[in-house]
Amino acid sequence: MTDTNTPPPGGEAIPPELSHCGAVVDKAIEYMLGENLPPMAIASALLGGSLGLLSRTMGREAMQGMLENALHSVQAGELHPDHDHAAG
DSSP states (O other): OOOSSSOOTTSOOOOHHHHHHHHHHHHHHHHHHHTTOOHHHHHHHHHHHHHHHHHHHSOHHHHHHHHHHHHHHHHTTTTSHHHHHHHO
16 A cells, blocks of 8 residues: 655655545555455556556656656565565
8 A cells, every 4th residue: 555654765755646646546446455356457457547547648758767667666576565564
């Protein structure tokens, strides 16, 4: 879930609108999990919706840069569940 109380590494504060959006998405995920929807379906729907929004609101190069940053985070293990436990 989105942690809105702890600043990200580097000490930069999370913008309020990003924190709000993260909280709304977290609630939507909680609801869908409560409906016993498969996590893969939830993630796929959220990713598809996100990609659709990005494609309507930013250029290809900016979108590609954002996706490359996400891929690098996955490759570095930053999004693995064990990463959160090691930091806390």
